[in-house]
Amino acid sequence: MLHLLRQVVEEVNSTRDLQASLRTVVGRIRAGMNVQVCSVFLWDAHVNRYVLMATDGLSADAIGKVTLTQNEGLIALVGKREEPLNLSDATRHPNYHHVPGLGEEPFKSLLAVPIIHHRKVLGVMTIQRTEPGRFGDSEEAFMVTLSAQLAGVIAHAEATGALSGLNLMGGEQLDVRFAGVAGSQGVAIGKAHVLVPPSDLNSVRYRPARDIAAELALFENALTKVRSELTATRERLRSELRPEELALFNVYVGILEDRALGDAVVELIKKGEWAQSALATVMRRYIDHFESIEDDYLRERAADMRDLGRRVLSHLQASVPDVAIPDHAILVGEEISPTVFGDLAAGRIAAIVCTTGSANSHVAILARALAIPTIMGVQELPWQGLQGEELVVDGYRGHVYYRLSAEKRQYFESICKEEAEREADLESLTDVASETSDGVAISLMVNTGLQTDVVRSQNKGADGVGLFRTEVPFMMRDRFPSEDEQAKIYRAQLEAFAPLPVTMRMLDVGGDKSLDYFPIVEDNPFLGWRGIRVMLDHPELFMVQIRAMLRASLNLNNLKVMLPMVTSVSEVEEALAIIHRAVLELNEEGVAVNLPEVGVMVEVPSAVYLVKEFATQIDFISVGSNDLTQYLLAVDRNNPRVANIYDSLHPAVLKALKMVIDAANEGGIPVSLCGELAGDPLGAVTLVGLGYRHLSMSSSNLLRVKSVLRQIDSGWAHTIASGLLHLDDPKVVRSTLRLALRKAGIPLTDLGILPS
Template sequence: MLHLLRNVVEEVNSTRDLQTSLRTVVGRIREGMDVQVCSVFLWDPHVNRYVLMATDGLSPDAIGKVTLTQNQGLVALVGKREEPLNLSDATQHPNFFPVAGLGEEPYKGMLGVPIIHHRKLLGVLTIQKTDAGRFGDAEEAVMVTISAQLAGVLAHAEATGALSGLNLLGGEQQDVRFNGVAGAQGVAIGQAHVLLPPADLDAVPVRRTDDIEAEVKLFHDALASVRSDLRATSDRLKNELRPEELALFNVYVGILEDAALGDAVIERVRKGEWAQSALAEVMRGYIDHFDSMDDAYLRERASDMRDLGRRVLSYLQESVPETVLPENAILVGEEISPTVFGEMADGKIAGIVCTQGSANSHVAILARALDIPTVMGVQELPWQALQGEELVVDGYRGHLYYRLSQEKRRYFENIVEEEAEREAGLEALKDVPSETQDGVNISLLVNTGLQTDVIRSQDRGADGVGLFRTEVPFMLRERFPSEEEQALIYRAQLQAFSPLPVTMRTLDVGGDKSLAYFPIVEDNPFLGWRGLRVMLDHPELFMVQIRAMLRASVNLNNLKIMLPMVTSVSEVEESLALIHRAVMELNEEGVNAQVPHIGVMVEVPSAVYLVREFASQVDFISVGSNDLTQYLLAVDRNNPRVAGIYDAMHPAVLKALKMVVDAGNEANVPVSLCGELAGDPLGAVTLVGLGYRQLSMSSSNLLRVKAVLRQIDSGWAQTVASGLLHLDNPRVVRSTLRLALRKAGVPMADLGMLPS
C-alpha cells in the first residue's frame, strides 16, 4: 500500500496534463489495490452535475457522458456527506442508482471518498470489486490520502483551464474569478506585469517564440557560460579539494555537454517554444526521474540536476531585456518584496496580486499606505501565464477577474468612477478637526516608511506619525546604513512633520521581515529571534540607530522612540539603559541630545498583562494590533490557508484591547493603537468605544476614518462597544456594528463597503 501510495503521488504530481493524471490515478489504483474498477467523478458547477471523467474497469464510452445530479446515486451521497462511504454490497443500498451501459452490474463492494480542496468539493474517487465485503482500513486510508493529493492537481488544472476560457469539462468561460484575500481596498483595471523569481525552474511560464534560431543560440550560449563557470571554479579550488571532489565539476560539465540534454531542449525550441520553458520542462523531467528512484544515492542526483538547470536558466533570463512597466500595471507574483515599491515607476502600479501572503502581510500594508488595490493569497492562480493580460483586482472582496464580459467590465468601471468621486469628496475634511459629534478629539496619526508616505500624510492633515517603520530604509539597501545615513533619513522625517510628533520604532526585523544581508533562518520565525530581541543581542546596531535618531532630533524635539515586541520588564530596563547611555555619549561629544519620550508596543499576550508595570517606566503605550491579533489567535497572518481565522474583531482581541487601554488610563499613561484595525472605519469606531483616543493608520485611510468618526457620538460608541464585548463570533461582531452604524445614519460607502 505504501509503495502504491508513493508511486501514485509522484506520478500525479509530475504529470502536467489533467486527463493523463486521471488516467494514471485510476490505472495505478486498480492495479495496485487489486480491484476491478477505479473511477473519478468530477463536480461541474456550471451544470450542477457529477461527470464521469476517468475510469478503469467501467465502459470507456461512458467517460464524459455519464452524469449524476447532486442527489443521484452513491457518488452523490459521498459528495453530500463529504466523508468516505465503504459498502459491502453497493447494489443493496437505497441510494444505489443503476446507469444503463455503464457496466456496474457485476460489482458489489464499493468504496467512495470525496475530493476536497480548501473546503470546496471537486468530485468523488471510487473503487469497486466483484466480491461482497467492505474494504479494509488500510485501503480506505490510502484512498483518502490519494484523494487529498488529487485535490491539489484538480484545483491547479481548474485554474489553468480557466485562463484559456475553458472549464474542466471543456465548456466556455467568461468572467473567470480567482479567490484570494482582500489586501487593500479598491478596484483596479489594468494589464498584468508578472514578476518572475530569478532562476526558478518551477515558475517559468510556457511562451511561444517567433525567432527560433535566436532562442537556439541563447540556449547554446547559456550552456557555454555555465560550462565556463564550472571549469573556472574547479581551477580555483583545485588546491583545496580532493581529486574525487573536483571530479564532480567534470561530471557537471559532462552533463551539459551530453547531446541528449541539448537535443531535448532544442527539439522543443524548434517546435516554437522559447528556450527558458523548454529548458525548465526538460530539467524537471530529469529531476522527477531521479526523485522517483529507490536508490538513495541516485535520488540525491535530483538536486544536482536542479542546480545545473538553475545555473543555465539564470543566463537565459539575463539575456532577455526587462519588460517595460505598462501604464496601469497589475503586479502579479508569488511573493512581492516591499522593496519593489521603491524600484517601480511612481504612479504606474494600479493593483497588486500575490499568490502567497494575507491581508496583513507587509506588502499588503504598504499597498494600503499607497492606496493600491491588492489581493493576497490567490493560491491556485497560474500567475506565470498572465503577462500582458487584462485583469481586474477587486480589493473589497479579495477577487481577481479575467476574461471579462462587457457587462462585468462596465460594472467595475462604474465602481472606479464612484471611488474617484468619493475620494474627491473626502478632500474637504483635510483641515477640519477629528472629533466626534459630542466634541471628543480623536488624534489621527499615520504609519510611514516610504518617502511617498510623507507626501500623502501631509495632504491628509495627519496629527503626526504614530509609527515610522525604520526597517524600510534598511530593506532598501544592500548593507546596514551608517549612523550618518540613518540620521539624514530620520532628520528628513522629523522635519517634514515638525512640530508634530514622530514616533520611530526601533529596527523590527525577523518573522516575515528579512534583510538580505542579515538573514534570519528559523523553523518558527514568528516565535523566534525578532524585534527587540535582535537589537538587544546586537547592541552595536541598536546604539547606532538610537544615536542617529537622537542626532536627527536636535533642535526639533519631536522624536518619540518606540520599542517593538516587548515581552518582559527586563527588556524595557535594558533598552532604557542603552538609550540613556547614547544621550550621555552624544552630550559628551558636544551634541545637545535630549531623552525623548519612550514607549513600548503591546504585541504579545504577555505584554497585555504587564501594562501597569510598563507604565511605571515609559511615557506611552502603543498597541500593535496586527501582531497582537496573530499571537492571541495563534494564526500566522501571512498564511492564506488560515486567513479566515485571523480577525482583529475577534472577541478575545477586543477584550485584550479593553484591558490595555483601561490599565493605561488608570496609570495615567497615554495609550494609542497602530495597526490595520485603526484604519478600518468599523475598527476605529470600536476602538473609540473601547476608550482609545489616538489611532495610527495608513495615510490612505485617514480621511475615511475621520469622515465616520465625525458622524458618531463617543458615548454611543462606548455603549455599542460594551455590547460587542459580550458577543462570541467576529462575524457577528462586525454585522452587529454595521447594523448599529446604519441605524445611526452612517452611509455604508463611508465604512469602506463595496459601492453599489
C-alpha cells in the first residue's frame, strides 16, 4: 500500500493537467487495490454540482457529463458529512441514487472518501467491487491517506485551470478569485510582475516554449558550462583533495554526460516545454526517486541531484534577460524580500501578492507603512503563469481577481476612485489635534524603518516615532553596518522628527526577520534565538548599535531606546549595564551624550506578568501586539494555514492588554502600543476604551485612526471595551464593535470596511 501511495502521488505531481492526474489516480488505484471501479467526483462551485471527472470501471462516456447536486446520492452524503462511507451493499442505502448510463448496476460494495483541502470539500473519491462486503480497515485508511495527499495537488490544478478561464464543465469562467490574507488595505488594478527566486527547482513551473530549437540550444549550452565548471574545479583542487574526494567531481560530470537525464529533458522540450521547467520536472523525479530509497547511501544521492539541477538551472536562468519592474506593477511571488522596497522609488509598486506569509510578515508590515495594497498567503495562486496578466488586488478582503467581468471591473474602479477621494478628505486632518470628541488627547505616533517613512509620517502630522525598526537598514545590506553608518541613519531619523520623540528598537532579528550574512537556522525560530537574546549573546553588536544611537542623538535629546523580546528582569539589567557603559565611554571620549529613556517591549506572555517589576528598572513600556498575539494564541503569524486564528482582538489578547495598562498605571510608568492593532480603527477604539493614550502605527493608517477617534467619546469607548472583555469569540468582538460604531454614526468606510 505504501509503495502504491508513493507511486500515485509521484506520478500525479509530475503531471500538469488535472484530467491527466485523475486518470493516473483511478487507473493506479483500480489495479493496485484489486477493485473493479475507481472514480473521482469534483465539486464545481460555478454550477453547484459534483462532476464525474475520472473513472476506471464505469462508463467513460459519462466523464464530464454526470453531475450530482449537493443533496443527491451517496457522493453528496460523503461531501456533506465530510467523512468516509464504507458500505457492504451501496444499493440498499437510503441515499443511493441510480444514474442511468453510468454502468454501476453490477457493483455492490462501496468505499467513498471526501477530498478536503483547508476545510473545503473539493470532491469525493470512490472504489467499488461487484461482490458485497465492507472494505477492510487498511483499505479505508489507505484511501483516506491518499485523498489527503491528493487534496493539495487537486486544489493547485483547479487553480491553474481557473487561470485559463475554464471551469470544470468547460464553460468560460470570469471573475476568477484566489483567497489569501489581507496584509495591507487598499485596492489596486495593474499588471503582474512575477519575481522568481533564483536556482530553485521547486519554484519553476511549466511554461510553453516559444522557440523549441532555441530552448534545446540553451539546455545543451547550460550542460556544457556546468561540465566545464566541474572539470575546472576538480583540476584546481587536485593538489588539495584525496583521489576519492576528487572522484565526486567525476561522478557529477558522469551524471551530466549520461544521456538518460539529458534525453529526458530534451524529450519534454521537444513536446513544447521551455527548458527550465523541463529540467526541473526531470530533476525532481530523480530527487524523489533517490529520497524514496531505503539505503542511506543512495538516499543521500538526492542531494547530489538537487545540487546538479540547481547548477544547470542557474545557467538557464542567466540566459533569460532580467525584465525591469514596470511602473504601477503588481509584484507577485512566493516570498518577496523587504529589500524590494529599497530598490524602487515611492509609488512604483501598485500592490504585492505573496503565496506565503501572513498579515504580520515583515513585508506586509512595510507595505502598510508605504500604503501598498498587499495580500499574503495566497497558497493556491499559480503565480508563475501570471507574468503580464491584469490583476485586481483587494487588500481589504484578501482577494486576488483575474479575468474580470465588466461589472466587477466597474465596481473596483469605483472603489479606487472613492479611496482617492477619501484620502484627500483625510489630509485636512493633518494639523488637527488628535483627541476624542470629549477632549481626551491621544498621541498618535508612527512605526518607521525606511527613510521614505519619514516624509510620509511628517505629512500625516505624527506625534513622533513609536517604533523605529532598526533591523530594516541591516536587512538592506550584505554585512553589518558600521557604527558610523548606523549613526548617520539614526541621525536622519532623529533630526527629521526633532523635538518629537523617536523610539528606536534595538536590533530585533530571528523569527521571521533574517539577515543573509548572519543566518539563524532553528527548528522553531519564534521560540528560539531572537531579539534581546541575540544582542546579549553578542555584546559587541549591542555596543556598536547603542553607541551609534547615542552619537546620533547628540544635542537633539529626543532618543528613546527600546529592548525587544524581553522575558525577564535579568535581561533588562544586563542591557542597562551595556547602555550605561556606552554612555560612560562616549563621555570619556569627549562626546557629551545623555542617558536616554529606556523601555521594554511587552510582547511575550511572561512580560505581561512582569510589568510592575519592569517599572522599577526602566522608563516606559511599549506593547508589541503583533508578537503578543502570536505567543498568546500559539499561532505562527507567517503560516497561512492558521492565519484565520491570528486575531489581535481575541478575548485572551484583550484581557492581557487590560492587565498591562492596569499594571503600568499602578506602577506609574507610561505605556504605549506599537503593534498593527493600533492602526486598525476598530483596534484603536478598543485600546482607547481600555485606557491606552499612546498609539503607534503605520503612517498610512494614522489619519484614518485620527478621524475615527475624533468622532467617539472616551467614556463611550470605555463602556464598549469593558463589554468586550466579557465576550468569548474574536468574531463576536469584531461584529459587536462594528455594530456599536455604526450606531454611533461612523461610516463603515472610515473603518476600512468595503461595501458588499
